[in-house]
Amino acid sequence: VHKSTHHFDLVNFWLETEPETVYARGGLRFYGRENAENRGITRFYQRAYGSENAAGDPFALDLTADPHLAAMYLAAEKEDGYHRDQSVFGDGISIEDTLAVLVTYKNKALLTYSLNAYLPWEGYIVAFNGSKGRIEVTVREKSAINAGKERPEDGAMKSGVQEENTILVMPMFGPPYKVEIEEGRGGHGGGDPLLLRDIFGLPGEDKFNRAASHIDGAKSILTGIAGNISLQTGLPVKVDELVKF
Template identity: 75%
Template sequence: MKKRYVLIGTGGRAEFFYGSLVRDYRETSELVAFCDVNQTRMDYANQLLEERYEHPQINTYLAHHFEEMINEQKPDFVIVTTVDRTHHTYIIKALELGCDVITEKPMTVDAEKCQEIIDAVNRTGNEVRVTFNYRYAPHNTKIRELIRDGVIGEVFSVNFEWALDTQHGADYFRRWHRDKQNSGGLLVHKSTHHFDLVNFWLGTEPEKVYANGGLRFYGKENAESRGVTEFYQRAHGNEVAKNDPFAIQLEDNPHLKAMYLDAEREDGYQRDQSVFGDGISIEDTLAVMVQYKNKAILNYSLNAYLPWEGFVISFNGSKGRIEVNVREQSYINSGGEKSDEGALKEKSIRVIPMFGQPYEVEVQEGQGGHGGGDPLLLDDIFGEPKEDQFRRAASHVDGAMSILTGIAGNKSLRTGQAVEVKNLVKF
């Protein structure tokens, strides 16, 4: 019998899941309904089903009919790809209605909502799967293997710098992510990937977090120092925006126009806000120090306005050092182009033994986004179960441990104090 799926949240990230489901897993899976706050956006998702995947259109339900959808369609799984602040609402309802859940990262945005999800899992016995595709990227899996196999001994410290360029990084300041209540800021929405990788690589959990940072590049308060003299709140219909290299023109891209501009009349969401406009409450410059339960420490930084995209990491251990450099292909979320998010432009993994000659570690990269990780993740979610020696499938506990580093970081930004992770939620 085929497994039945419904999806709530038909925005930019949704097609990653439903496209693969109807294209690659038709023999074992059935997508039966879309759910969203916006009917126009669901209608466009149905149009894509027909045109791109030759799949019949499916049932649609507005979000306030979520429970009705579950009762009528009787899905086995609910895929949650809504705005981050509403993830917990649909995760918990789905669990209580007898479904398992597949949720986009981050699992949620604050400690209170995280606790509610943990309690719902414990109460219902149903499962939550968090989709950390970076775990599946072959170079990241190789790092896990090297550390697991003791190539550099016990890891004592990690230095991790993540760079977002002025195409990708700026996009968080145009969209709903710019409001910290929606996304938890970049420490939760974006860095959940990175904090999860450190947990995954080191096989440990965060214990204490200290963070510093702020809005240093984007935002109206920084506009004058960036040379911005004419202000606008959104690009559509604005002459000033036509000469702004940070602006995005929705009407020039049929995909963006159909998904966002044509749907505005229903919910008022503007996808093309100015990165130097009002209403930005997230940071673009961040530094975090984390102490882990195994006593390893992490120095982490994220900057969202750099001339290149990728990350630089060094692991310092009792038997040597691993140095990682990765350049990635920049992208704009749901921009309509076919360039892969996280597609590799160049990478290197170098092992430097304490006594011996340094050497490069070769990694066979796969096809697809996130360095070849996306297809592997999708197969792990929708395909036949397989034994995975690296245990890359992420549970609600993994989802919690990744966001709790960022949530603790946000609390540290507010208070100026280090934050104990154990005081945020109870398992």
């Protein structure tokens, strides 16, 4: 639900509609101890810090190798008890890492959604197919953690591929063209300063009506909640039967 909720919120905003029915299939296909054992892995650990078995594991997050991570997570463990460097192949890993979701919306739009949580790049590719053609949006972000080792330059992935933000429009009858994307300064393409100003300062002009309410947040997470129920039952779920606004 966590990461997908951001995606489902974007879809609700883009399509100006709400989810009606959700059907989902998927499961834990890569992470988790059982999957690792099936691939021949025999050395396990619960967290990387202080573990000999974590040495040489490319999936291990070494908090001591990065002063920023050490200060934010390792030094704060006595405050919140959170271990940021837990093994994704340790005991207790149960969240799905591979998902396929089909959503029908109240305006008759359809969403086919695929999530793979273990791939070597972070981002998303969105395609809008409509009566006037197709729009493709590609957001390829940098590697977020890089296992606590030397982190790449801002805006670059481990392989050296620069981050990509593109919009390609393919009209039904006409040549395709790219749309220039305006980005502000600050995190999330300039979105963080705008959000902070909206919450703690004086909101500025919002010509795209991007400011979300608590109702918008609830409607975005309902897609994920319905998807989780569908995973358990194997049946499509009607969102209106989960909650009334």
